Amino acid sequence: NAGVTQTPKFRVLKTGQSMTLLCAQDMNHEYMYWYRQDPGMGLRLIHYSVGEGTTAKGEVPDGYNVSRLKKQNFLLGLESAAPSQTSVYFCASTQGWGVNQPQHFGDGTRLSIL
Amino acid sequence: AQTVTQSQPEMSVQEAETVTLSCTYDTSESDYYLFWYKQPPSRQMILVIRQEAYKQQNATENRFSVNFQKAAKSFSLKISDSQLGDAAMYFCAWDTDKLIFGTGTRLQVFP
Incomplete structure (x- = not known):
């Protein structure tokens, strides 16, 4: 049972x-999220999706694009990387909203832009 | 704006002692959920405990418990009988349809 794989x-x-x-989840979850984590700033939501074919902007969407062509996959794209996008990126998924639907996180991607 | 504030960047505790991590949030919503996540050096995000805002009873998970004060918009985490493995970053998060995280508290545990 892989869970969320980045x-x-x-x-x-x-x-x-x-x-x-690439973020892939094998739990048949509807909701998927992309966060970035910078030192001293916690996790900030970049984009999210509430189902296959849908995407929405989060708190810090500029410079990123996303796609959810398949339910199990949520892709985060950087078209023209900038040093300010150096960060650790986390993907998460959940079946729905609520206390019994906590988000399941991937292990993160460390991205450095020189 | 909906915000989550963790005012303690770092905390330390001795093994077997008790420590409380603070969290406050700001929202006009009446129905929401609150979570504490633990992030060890491995970077994994591990759910520690969860609380429904409409429940008065404080959540408890083994050595972890919360003090939820809805009127004060406060959601603190108490760790009892601290263990070396509890050393990590702890994030408070508030949830309507998406999680809003605080900036985290780094917990050190000394033997």
Whole structure:
């Protein structure tokens, strides 16, 4: 039972390069989320999805795009990476909203932009 | 704006002692949920305890309990009989349809 799997775990990019982070969940969850974690700032929501084919902006969406073409996958794209996007990225999923539906997190992706 | 505040960037406790981590939040919602997550050096986000806002009774999970004061918008975490494995970052989070996290408290446990 893999839960939430993030690919890759580490990546170094040059400014201006593009890349896609993949999040895959095997729990048939409806809701999926992308967060970034910076030192001293906790986790901030970038984008989220409430079901296949849907996406919505979170707290810090600028510079990122997302897609949810399949229910089990949620992709986070950086079209033109900037040093300010150096961070640890977490994906999470949940079946719904509520105390009995806590979010399940992946192990994170450490992304460095030079 | 809906915010979650953890005013203690760092806390320390001796093994077997009790420690309380503070969390306050600001919302006009009446129905919501509150969570504490633990993040050890491995970076995993581990759910510690959860609380429904409409329940007066404080949640308890083994050595972990909360003091939920809805009127004061306070949600503190008490760790009893602290163990070395409790050392981690602890995040308070408030949930309507998406989680809002606090900035975290780093807990050190000394033998």
